[in-house]
Amino acid sequence: MLSVKNIHANIDGREILKGINLDIKPGEVHAIMGPNGSGKSTLASVLAGREEYEVTEGAVSFLGKDLLELSTEDRAREGLFLAFQYPVEIPGVSTTNFIKAAVNEKRKYLGQEPLDAVAFLKMMKEKMALVEIDQRLLSRSINEGFSGGEKKRNEVFQMAMLEPKLAIMDETDSGLDIDALRIVANGINKLRSPDRAMLLITHYQRLLDYIHPDFVHVLYNGRIVKSGKKELALELEEKGYDFITDDIDLAANQ
Amino acid sequence: MKEKPDTLEQAVLTEYKYGFVTDIDTDVIAKGLSENTIRLISSKKNEPEWLLDWRLKAYNHWLKLEEPKWANIKYPIINYQDIIYYAAPKPKKQLNSLDEADPELLATFEKLGISLNEQKRLTGVAVDVVMDSVSIATSFKEQLSEIGVIFCSISEAVQLHPELVKQYLGSIVPMTDNYFAALNSAVFTDGSFCYIPKGVRCPMELSTYFRINTENAGQFERTLIIAEDESYVSYLEGCTAPTRDENQLHAAVVELVAHTKAEIKYSTVQNWYPGDKNGMGGIYNFVTKRGICKGDHSKISWTQVETGSAITWKYPSVILKGDYSIGEFYSVAFTNNHQQADTGTKMTHLGKNTRSRIVSKGISAGHSQNSYRGLVRASKQATNARNYSQCDSLLLGDKCGAHTFPYIEVKNKTAIVEHEATTSKIGEDQLFYCKQRGIDAETAVALIVNGFAKEVMNQLPMEFAVEAQKLLAISMEGSVG
Numbered sequence: 152m153l154s155v156k157n158i159h160a161n162i163d164g165r166e167i168l169k170g171i172n173l174d175i176k177p178g179e180v181h182a183i184m185g186p187n188g189s190g191k192s193t194l195a196s197v198l199a200g201r202e203e204y205e206v207t208e209g210a211v212s213f214l215g216k217d218l219l220e221l222s223t224e225d226r227a228r229e230g231l232f233l234a235f236q237y238p239v240e241i242p243g244v245s246t247t248n249f250i251k252a253a254v255n256e257k258r259k260y261l262g263q264e265p266l267d268a269v270a271f272l273k274m275m276k277e278k279m280a281l282v283e284i285d286q287r288l289l290s291r292s293i294n295e296g297f298s299g300g301e302k303k304r305n306e307v308f309q310m311a312m313l314e315p316k317l318a319i320m321d322e323t324d325s326g327l328d329i330d331a332l333r334i335v336a337n338g339i340n341k342l343r344s345p346d347r348a349m350l351l352i353t354h355y356q357r358l359l360d361y362i363h364p365d366f367v368h369v370l371y372n373g374r375i376v377k378s379g380k381k382e383l384a385l386e387l388e389e390k391g392y393d394f395i396t397d398d399i400d401l402a403a404n405q
Numbered sequence: 406m407k408e409k410p411d412t413l414e415q416a417v418l419t420e421y422k423y424g425f426v427t428d429i430d431t432d433v434i435a436k437g438l439s440e441n442t443i444r445l446i447s448s449k450k451n452e453p454e455w456l457l458d459w460r461l462k463a464y465n466h467w468l469k470l471e472e473p474k475w476a477n478i479k480y481p482i483i484n485y486q487d488i489i490y491y492a493a494p495k496p497k498k499q500l501n502s503l504d505e506a507d508p509e510l511l512a513t514f515e516k517l518g519i520s521l522n523e524q525k526r527l528t529g530v531a532v533d534v535v536m537d538s539v540s541i542a543t544s545f546k547e548q549l550s551e552i553g554v555i556f557c558s559i560s561e562a563v564q565l566h567p568e569l570v571k572q573y574l575g576s577i578v579p580m581t582d583n584y585f586a587a588l589n590s591a592v593f594t595d596g597s598f599c600y601i602p603k604g605v606r607c608p609m610e611l612s613t614y615f616r617i618n619t620e621n622a623g624q625f626e627r628t629l630i631i632a633e634d635e636s637y638v639s640y641l642e643g644c645t646a647p648t649r650d651e652n653q654l655h656a657a658v659v660e661l662v663a664h665t666k667a668e669i670k671y672s673t674v675q676n677w678y679p680g681d682k683n684g685m686g687g688i689y690n691f692v693t694k695r696g697i698c699k700g701d702h703s704k705i706s707w708t709q710v711e712t713g714s715a716i717t718w719k720y721p722s723v724i725l726k727g728d729y730s731i732g733e734f735y736s737v738a739f740t741n742n743h744q745q746a747d748t749g750t751k752m753t754h755l756g757k758n759t760r761s762r763i764v765s766k767g768i769s770a771g772h773s774q775n776s777y778r779g780l781v782r783a784s785k786q787a788t789n790a791r792n793y794s795q796c797d798s799l800l801l802g803d804k805c806g807a808h809t810f811p812y813i814e815v816k817n818k819t820a821i822v823e824h825e826a827t828t829s830k831i832g833e834d835q836l837f838y839c840k841q842r843g844i845d846a847e848t849a850v851a852l853i854v855n856g857f858a859k860e861v862m863n864q865l866p867m868e869f870a871v872e873a874q875k876l877l878a879i880s881m882e883g884s885v886g
Contacts, residue, residue: 199841202833227843239838242829243799243856252852253842260843292856309842 158209169373185370230316282338300331336361356388424648463590562598596626632667665700684743687715698730722751740773754790769805
């Protein structure tokens with residue numbers, strides 16, 4: 152579904168990603184872990200098509216298409232979803248209207264008729280229950296004045312509504328207390344399906360207590376330095392990142 | 406490293422749709438302003454002596470005034486001798502019906518989306534059409550006169566209803582009011598006149614469409630609306646002008662009078678040529694609009710959607726004289742490229758238990774500057790006066806400016822005045838968020854701007870709300886900057 156080959160990316164002339172390789176198949180859940188500044192969020196931004204980042208080398212194919220050739224909005228319409236680490240506030244646009252626009256833009260791209268009000272409302276009701284989101288939140292301006300937990304829940308709600316093929320969750324666990332984390336993780340788990348892949352980006356292992364990944368990768372200094380099964384996350388939790396990164400730094404200095 | 410233009414920048418650049426010129430035989434007087442110019446205008450319009458005297462008085466007063474400098478706008482010195490003060494499409498013969506009008510004219514207004522053709526005319530809306538200095542046509546005049554409503558050009562009113570014009574002209578905006586009002590009083594050429602008799606609820610929207618066509622011509626229209634006791638009228642004006650490199654002056658005066666329990670709803674969709682993307686050309690829109698709630702329980706409501714003009718300088722105001730009278734001001738001002746707007750309102754509370762409400766939404770894009778300027782005044786007698794003001798600004802990008810200048814003068818302790826203001830910005834972060842959800846930049850900006858302006862747009866008469874919304878979307882195209 153997603154195949155990342157030797158991706159290098161810069162921002163402001165500084166190289167952040169230094170050759171990333173990653174293969175994700177439908178239904179798989181991959182976790183990318185790593186210390187701060189290792190390039191985790193950059194990887195998410197590059198895949199989503201954030202323009203500040205310049206890809207200098209490598210290739211990405213998504214569902215057989217050259218991802219890097221697609222505009223940001225077309226990537227989304229093809230089924231790539233990014234749950235933001237810091238969801239953006241948009242004053243004056245209700246969450247409902249925003250999601251309706253997103254759903255219908257995608258349908259238009261896929262050559263489908265826009266959803267009418269009734270069908271849209273029905274879909275909203277279903278998905279709301281899934282992620283335990285309060286209806287009142289949806290009539291407010293998107294993310295404006297939302298608590299940290301509400302913002303993240305709203306991200307998962309949008310993911311439910313947009314039914315992506317690949318969902319990238321960028322530090323979705325950050326800033327959540329344990330109850331909010333449980334609710335958000337539950338929502339994500341309910342959205343797992345055999346034809347949907349997920350890429351969880353996280354600093355901590357605790358999210359993985361709730362969402363069990365198929366694979367875990369450690370990102371350090373712009374490269375994936377170790378990959379394994381979910382046990383790798385536990386090992387990281389126990390020993391810290393140092394047990395991997397020290398070796399690498401040592402090697403680099405020699 | 407980042408050489409690509411901002412997506413915001415790309416999303417707000419569009420061509421002005423109404424920039425064409427009509428090639429029509431026009432009666433144009435020489436450039437320049439003097440007593441003779443005024444005599445010439447007055448004689449062309451076959452005006453009575455008193456009106457000529459009134460014009461000359463205004464002109465002599467104007468000579469003593471200086472152009473106001475306090476607004477947050479910048480423009481080169483205007484050479485008032487370089488302006489044509491009278492330009493009129495030549496009528497081929499006396500018209501008995503609109504269908505006999507010059508086909509070129511009909512085609513022009515057809516192109517502007519205003520059908521003058523009797524059959525095709527928008528039902529429920531009577532239209533007066535003013536091109537350059539004269540009114541070309543007024544529709545539904547007969548049907549309206551059956552119920553006593555007078556809707557005609559002000560020139561016609563001067564001829565047919567001189568007593569009304571004499572009584573009210575300059576009674577709300579005196580000729581000495583300000584520089585541009587004095588100029589207008591001296592040289593005004595045409596505009597609309599509406600009179601709603603006692604107890605009549607005007608059954609259709611009255612509207613005037615203003616069009617500047619002739620090069621170097623200024624437009625100085627004058628509109629007067631009188632609503633007698635317990636009457637109601639909803640009035641709408643729209644305006645456009647051709648694309649030209651030089652600036653053109655538009656200095657209008659609008660006066661409204663609402664008697665006891667009368668209500669006037671006045672809406673403006675202003676789309677004068679705004680100048681090109683480098684700030685070349687465009688209309689200077691220097692307008693004085695004021696209404697008086699003369700009787701108790703009367704109401705005046707201004708709604709404006711301002712998207713055009715290189716510079717907008719206007720403050721539609723209400724004098725709340727009658728007890729329990731209500732004044733409202735709803736405004737959306739959108740500026741793009743190098744446009745400048747300094748607009749707002751004045752609510753003057755004189756009567757007891759008077760109420761006013763101000764909702765202003767300023768949207769700035771490109772390199773534009775957008776200012777809200779408002780005065781709320783409660784006099785000593787204005788017991789229990791209430792005002793609520795809300796001024797919101799939205800910035801598209803980081804090269805434009807939004808400013809708020811609220812003035813409050815309260816001389817009565819029982820008065821309550823509230824003011825709220827917010828400023829928000831659409832930045833690249835918001836656009837990326839929208840695009841990541843599959844919403845492209847232009848759609849995203851439209852979504853945001855419409856959400857932002859909704860409260861004001863909802864005030865427009867239904868027939869025009871859709872049009873105004875489209876206009877806002879068009880003006881914004883390419884304004885993501």
